[in-house]
Amino acid sequence: MPFDADGHIIAGTVSSGLPVDTHIVRPPYVGLPHPPAYTGDNTYTEAEIEKIRAAGRIAAQALDAVGDAVRPGITTQELDRIAHEVVVGAGAYPSTLGYRGYPKSSCTSVNEVICHGIPDDTVLRDGDLVNVDVTAYLDGYHGDLNRTFRVGTVSEDAELLIQRTHEAMMRGIKAAMPGREVNIIGRVIETYAKRFGYGVVRDFTGHGVGAAFHTGLIIPHYDSAPLFGDVIKPGMVFTVEPMLTLGTHEWEMWEDNWTVVTKDRSLTAQFEHTIVVRENGAEILTLSD
Ligand code: MF3
Ligand code: CO
Ligand code: CO
Numbered sequence: 001m002p003f004d005a006d007g008h009i010i011a012g013t014v015s016s017g018l019p020v021d022t023h024i025v026r027p028p029y030v031g032l033p034h035p036p037a038y039t040g041d042n043t044y045t046e047a048e049i050e051k052i053r054a055a056g057r058i059a060a061q062a063l064d065a066v067g068d069a070v071r072p073g074i075t076t077q078e079l080d081r082i083a084h085e086v087v088v089g090a091g092a093y094p095s096t097l098g099y100r101g102y103p104k105s106s107c108t109s110v111n112e113v114i115c116h117g118i119p120d121d122t123v124l125r126d127g128d129l130v131n132v133d134v135t136a137y138l139d140g141y142h143g144d145l146n147r148t149f150r151v152g153t154v155s156e157d158a159e160l161l162i163q164r165t166h167e168a169m170m171r172g173i174k175a176a177m178p179g180r181e182v183n184i185i186g187r188v189i190e191t192y193a194k195r196f197g198y199g200v201v202r203d204f205t206g207h208g209v210g211a212a213f214h215t216g217l218i219i220p221h222y223d224s225a226p227l228f229g230d231v232i233k234p235g236m237v238f239t240v241e242p243m244l245t246l247g248t249h250e251w252e253m254w255e256d257n258w259t260v261v262t263k264d265r266s267l268t269a270q271f272e273h274t275i276v277v278r279e280n281g282a283e284i285l286t287l288s289d
Pocket of ligand 2: 206
């Protein structure tokens with residue numbers, strides 16, 4: 001049973017991971033308990049950036065297909081299958097599958113689930129929110145993005161949360177200018193979110209991405225200064241992926257050790273893009289066309 005008597009989401013049954021044809025190259029961490037240490041930096045050549053863009057495009061096309069399928073009555077594991085088939089159909093590997101033991105090709109985070117929800121037999125209902133996060137690995141590079149979708153018709157509070165979370169991400173992306181510290185991004189996001197009294201999740205962050213899924217560079221979405229003072233440079237690649245809530249920023253984790261929910265069970269939304277920093281500002285690498 002995917003929802004309790006109060007309408008709150010509870011764990012469903014997780015089926016086995018979907019197969020990936022052996023000709024598709026796996027990232028190095030698959031089959032290991034955690035990824036090998038990443039020793040590179042967070043800046044890339046133009047040829048590498050084009051590879052991240054190619055991976056990001058596939059992930060974005062997967063989300064386009066997922067978005068077309070979202071409706072009351074569909075399960076999160078059906079959405080996962082759609083994402084999986086687009087990614088492997090393009091010859092890429094779904095980066096989450098086998099990442100630190102994660103069992104699925106996407107994350108599907110419903111209502112009060114902040115992030116890392118595992119696709120299962122949960123049947124989506126009219127009025128639910130579902131965030132789907134897809135990362136594709138192609139030719140040695142990852143591209144990572146997510147979007148929050150409306151299931152049928154959502155409440156006005158939910159609609160505004162979705163729109164403003166997208167706007168918060170875009171403002172964070174526009175703040176990513178060379179010479180600034182990465183903490184400018186969270187300062188801009190938190191300042192905007194506070195106008196509406198929203199919670200800004202602190203403990204799950206943006207990250208360097210490209211040659212590794214998570215490179216070790218952290219991009220907070222709250223005003224963390226003077227912490228996280230890494231200086232933004234041209235050619236840097238990282239994600240911006242704010243999670244905003246209608247209540248607290250505090251969270252709890254389910255016993256599956258993945259699913260993160262708001263402590264007060266308030267609704268939450270998230271959007272994510274992978275960006276590259278240019279001399280005059282950021283360019284998005286996770287577009288579907
Ligand atoms: N794609 C997520 C992110 O934005 C990471 C998911 S890791 C998983 O960083 F193991 F939970 F899938
Ligand atoms: Co990410
Ligand atoms: Co992601």
